[in-house]
Amino acid sequence: MTTECDVLIQGGGGAGCSAALHLAQRRARVVLLERGLVGGQASGVNYGGVRQQGRHPAELPIARRSREIWGRLKGLVGTDAEFTVTGHLKLARDEREEADLVAYLDIAKEHGLPLRMVGRNAIHREYPWLGPKVLAGSFAPEDGAANPRLLAPALANAARAAGAVIREHAEVVAHHHDGARFTLRTKSGEAFSAPLLLNMSGYWGGAVAAAFGEPVPVAPLAPNMMVTEPVRYFIEPNIGVVGGNVYLRQIPRGNIILGGGHAECDPSLPWTRPLPEVTMEAMQLAVELVPALAGTQVIRSWSGIDGQMPDRIPVIGPSGTTPGLFHAFGFSGHGFQLGPAIGAIMAELVLDGRTDVPLEPFRIGRFTSGSG
Amino acid sequence: MRVVVVGAGPAGVRAAEKLVAAGLSPIWVDEAPDGGGRIYQRPPPGLERDARTLYGFEAKRAEALHATLDALKPRSEWRPETFVWHIRPGARELHVLHRGRQERISYDAAILCTGAMDRVIPVRGWTLPGVTTLGAAQIALKAQGCGIGRRVVFLGTGPLLWLVAYQYAKAGADVAAVLDTTSFATKVAAVPGLLRGGATFAKGLYFIAWLRRRGIRIAEGITPLEIQGDANGITAVTWRDAAGRDCREVCDAVGIGWGLRPEAQLADLAGVPFRHDRLQQNWVPVRDGAGRTPVAGIYLAGDGAGIGGAEVAELAGTRAALALLEDAGHRVDAAEAARLEGRLAGQARFRAALERAFPFPAALARALADDVILCRCEGLRVGELRAAARADAATGPAPEMNRAKAFTRVGMGRCQGRVCGAAAAEVLAAELGCDVAEIGRLRGQPPVKPIPIPAAVNAP
Numbered sequence: 112m113t114t115e116c117d118v119l120i121q122g123g124g125g126a127g128c129s130a131a132l133h134l135a136q137r138r139a140r141v142v143l144l145e146r147g148l149v150g151g152q153a154s155g156v157n158y159g160g161v162r163q164q165g166r167h168p169a170e171l172p173i174a175r176r177s178r179e180i181w182g183r184l185k186g187l188v189g190t191d192a193e194f195t196v197t198g199h200l201k202l203a204r205d206e207r208e209e210a211d212l213v214a215y216l217d218i219a220k221e222h223g224l225p226l227r228m229v230g231r232n233a234i235h236r237e238y239p240w241l242g243p244k245v246l247a248g249s250f251a252p253e254d255g256a257a258n259p260r261l262l263a264p265a266l267a268n269a270a271r272a273a274g275a276v277i278r279e280h281a282e283v284v285a286h287h288h289d290g291a292r293f294t295l296r297t298k299s300g301e302a303f304s305a306p307l308l309l310n311m312s313g314y315w316g317g318a319v320a321a322a323f324g325e326p327v328p329v330a331p332l333a334p335n336m337m338v339t340e341p342v343r344y345f346i347e348p349n350i351g352v353v354g355g356n357v358y359l360r361q362i363p364r365g366n367i368i369l370g371g372g373h374a375e376c377d378p379s380l381p382w383t384r385p386l387p388e389v390t391m392e393a394m395q396l397a398v399e400l401v402p403a404l405a406g407t408q409v410i411r412s413w414s415g416i417d418g419q420m421p422d423r424i425p426v427i428g429p430s431g432t433t434p435g436l437f438h439a440f441g442f443s444g445h446g447f448q449l450g451p452a453i454g455a456i457m458a459e460l461v462l463d464g465r466t467d468v469p470l471e472p473f474r475i476g477r478f479t480s481g482s483g
Numbered sequence: 484m485r486v487v488v489v490g491a492g493p494a495g496v497r498a499a500e501k502l503v504a505a506g507l508s509p510i511w512v513d514e515a516p517d518g519g520g521r522i523y524q525r526p527p528p529g530l531e532r533d534a535r536t537l538y539g540f541e542a543k544r545a546e547a548l549h550a551t552l553d554a555l556k557p558r559s560e561w562r563p564e565t566f567v568w569h570i571r572p573g574a575r576e577l578h579v580l581h582r583g584r585q586e587r588i589s590y591d592a593a594i595l596c597t598g599a600m601d602r603v604i605p606v607r608g609w610t611l612p613g614v615t616t617l618g619a620a621q622i623a624l625k626a627q628g629c630g631i632g633r634r635v636v637f638l639g640t641g642p643l644l645w646l647v648a649y650q651y652a653k654a655g656a657d658v659a660a661v662l663d664t665t666s667f668a669t670k671v672a673a674v675p676g677l678l679r680g681g682a683t684f685a686k687g688l689y690f691i692a693w694l695r696r697r698g699i700r701i702a703e704g705i706t707p708l709e710i711q712g713d714a715n716g717i718t719a720v721t722w723r724d725a726a727g728r729d730c731r732e733v734c735d736a737v738g739i740g741w742g743l744r745p746e747a748q749l750a751d752l753a754g755v756p757f758r759h760d761r762l763q764q765n766w767v768p769v770r771d772g773a774g775r776t777p778v779a780g781i782y783l784a785g786d787g788a789g790i791g792g793a794e795v796a797e798l799a800g801t802r803a804a805l806a807l808l809e810d811a812g813h814r815v816d817a818a819e820a821a822r823l824e825g826r827l828a829g830q831a832r833f834r835a836a837l838e839r840a841f842p843f844p845a846a847l848a849r850a851l852a853d854d855v856i857l858c859r860c861e862g863l864r865v866g867e868l869r870a871a872a873r874a875d876a877a878t879g880p881a882p883e884m885n886r887a888k889a890f891t892r893v894g895m896g897r898c899q900g901r902v903c904g905a906a907a908a909e910v911l912a913a914e915l916g917c918d919v920a921e922i923g924r925l926r927g928q929p930p931v932k933p934i935p936i937p938a939a940v941n942a943p
């Protein structure tokens with residue numbers, strides 16, 4: 112027996128679950144198929160940074176729109192997913208990095224992103240716990256962080272309440288398009304059919320694109336993460352650096368979450384495991400930023416898998432080969448913040464055939480030689 | 484061939500002994516400064532006492548093990564104070580911390596003899612100062628020569644409950660009461676199987692009889708109610724006795740414990756699959772009778788491979804080393820291997836009876852009140868975990884253990900669920916109306932236990 116609906120979504124990360132919610136809110140009959148549990152992959156295990164500052168200019172309109180949704184998440188899904196507006200402080204450790212921060216001020220201005228340079232004197236006055244390596248910073252007051260473990264499940268739960276069907280433990284193993292309808296078959300032998308298909312499968316979205324004759328150079332990206340025991344709360348802003356080789360934030364209950372470098376992974380299982388040398392290296396970079404971290408105990412490390420594109424921005428938009436197929440995957444390590452807006456945008460794309468956010472830079476054809 | 488033995492308790496010592504006898508010089512690491520494991524832990528310099536005082540009936544075994552340990556040190560690469568916090572089974576390397584220094588140890592084969600820790604069920608008031616586990620109470624006595632309080636109540640179940648109470652009373656401590664959640668009838672029912680244990684069983688009976696003779700208050704089949712006190716310490720324990728009466732005993736310290744659970748994080752990180760052992764009510768790593776795991780080059784022995792006690796650990800350590808040697812192409816004495824397996828099988832039958840005599844009281848965990856602290860690291864109460872299992876949460880219900888952890892932070896703190904995990908699983912399973920084996924087990928990640936962030940290399 113085949114289950115029929117208006118829109119099929121493959122992948123229950125933050126992006127897919129948000130799409131299910133936004134489509135269901137507009138009365139589309141939507142079925143989301145998720146291999147494991149919703150938010151079980153990148154969306155549920157990431158660093159939790161809800162950051163706009165530093166993004167590729169093409170991503171800023173989506174990030175701005177997503178930030179607006181983050182602000183009203185509680186009304187939308189019944190929880191704010193612990194979203195806290197702490198500001199994001201991006202640090203420079205040498206002059207070249209400082210120049211980078213200054214250059215970004217113009218980009219931010221162009222997109223209406225509030226951003227304030229914190230100069231060499233002010234930085235140590237305002238944040239006396241920063242180490243001597245820090246030269247300057249830029250502060251984005253609207254940015255912050257959230258609990259990634261809550262976002263996708265809450266979006267899925269709200270989608271369910273709005274009428275969407277969320278199917279967990281439903282791994283799609285075969286895709287078929289007969290010219291008018293898609294039929295997806297799951298590992299357990301169930302079939303689902305719809306005229307529209309959203310490929311929101313994270314790293315694994317590459318395999319779906321390939322199945323429809325448009326392979327893309329997507330690579331697995333597994334950031335190496337760790338968390339400390341709770342200590343006195345003193346690091347208010349979410350902290351990053353130019354170049355991104357280390358980032359850290361503290362939650363009010365005291366734990367410090369920090370990341371840097373990459374873990375080992377096998378996306379076919381999927382499986383990840385932090386690398387010990389990388390963990391130690393990230394600790395070293397972190398303690399250089401915040402010397403008071405020395406001696407704090409790390410209680411756990413972990414990783415997850417995102418899809419990384421060569422130009423570090425995702426694939427978003429209609430398929431180049433198959434009418435009715437839309438992609439949104441390959442968020443290259445920074446799609447947690449974008450997730451809520453991606454769902455809204457995809458709903459507009461499939462129901463209205465258009466959206467206000469410029470998607471040209473994200474088109475799937477950009478990797479094919481000759482397509483410009 | 485580089486062979487590593489992790490742990491220098493009964494299993495580790497016997498494994499190392501066999502490897503050395505075969506002409507190998509294994510790398511031998513232990514977190515503690517002096518080996519011996521938890522059971523035969525030695526006091527630090529300056530606090531030495533004679534073996535009889537320290538280990539009682541086990542004095543001979545302890546002395547023999549220490550003698551072997553000390554003789555093996557120069558014949559192996561003995562590395563005390565070395566804590567293995569990560570293993571990469573693919574690359575076959577261990578990552579260790581030694582006095583704050585980070586090191587990597589490559590291996591071709593490794594025998595993990597990582598021991599056990601107390602299994603705990605929360606009781607109202609269990610996070611007050613003055614409450615320790617039975618194991619910790621015993622180590623305080625053995626290693627430091629001090630008790631956990633002046634007037635002590637021991638609460639829980641299992642052989643360790645009675646042993647520790649006996650050791651405390653013998654050392655001159657004021658043991659106010661021994662409260663066993665297992666009824667006398669349950670223990671009696673297990674007697675036929677326990678008789679296989681011979682001396683071990685006799686010792687158990689002796690402790691109980693000895694405590695009774697001293698007039699120490701003993702209650703069996705009880706339900707703990709509360710450990711009373713405040714931030715300054717505890718004042719009393721209350722319980723409901725088998726006849727349904729509320730009882731109270733004044734004390735200033737409580738030792739609690741309901742058997743042991745394997746310290747199997749390294750096996751987990753090594754990729755060894757786990758199974759839920761219904762009898763032990765523990766998740767245990769999968770291995771064969773010789774200690775081989777499905778992961779190439781990884782062998783397990785001792786309590787870390789499933790609770791069996793010290794005698795079993797010694798046998799299993801030898802057996803695992805033989806398996807390793809055999810797999811590496813050494814000629815091994817097949818009769819010896821068979822003999823060991825025979826003895827291990829006999830011990831397993833005794834162990835099964837012991838588990839029946841002192842069953843893990845899952846019902847106790849399942850019946851905990853909503854406001855009792857369940858996960859002390861995260862300050863999470865029982866009711867909060869129950870709520871996560873229900874569909875009315877904004878995130879929807881948590882259908883299994885790791886999801887419940889994701890939603891509530893249960894098992895997400897310093898101990899990573901090693902303390903609260905067993906009880907949390909029962910609470911969640913009860914709320915979901917399913918068997919505890921069905922909700923899975925908490926996923927392991929490095930580090931095995933917390934490791935500190937080092938100071939900046941070029942700190943000013």
Ligand SMILES: Cc1cc2nc3c(=O)[nH]c(=O)nc-3n(C[C@H](O)[C@H](O)[C@H](O)COP(=O)(O)OP(=O)(O)OC[C@H]3O[C@@H](n4cnc5c(N)ncnc54)[C@H](O)[C@@H]3O)c2cc1C
Nearest residue numbers: 122124146154157158160283313415442444445446447448
């Ligand atoms: C460790 C880490 C740290 C990060 N930190 C941040 C951060 O601080 N800020 C930020 O903005 N971003 C961060 N990111 C990136 C962010 O998490 C991802 O970009 C984002 O979550 C991707 O969402 P997604 O929905 O595309 O993918 P996913 O969350 O991976 O969801 C895709 C889903 O598709 C499912 N799926 C795949 N194949 C199939 C199939 N065949 N059938 C059914 N289902 C299938 C998967 O199971 C998965 O649940 C981080 C990522 C990681 C891994």
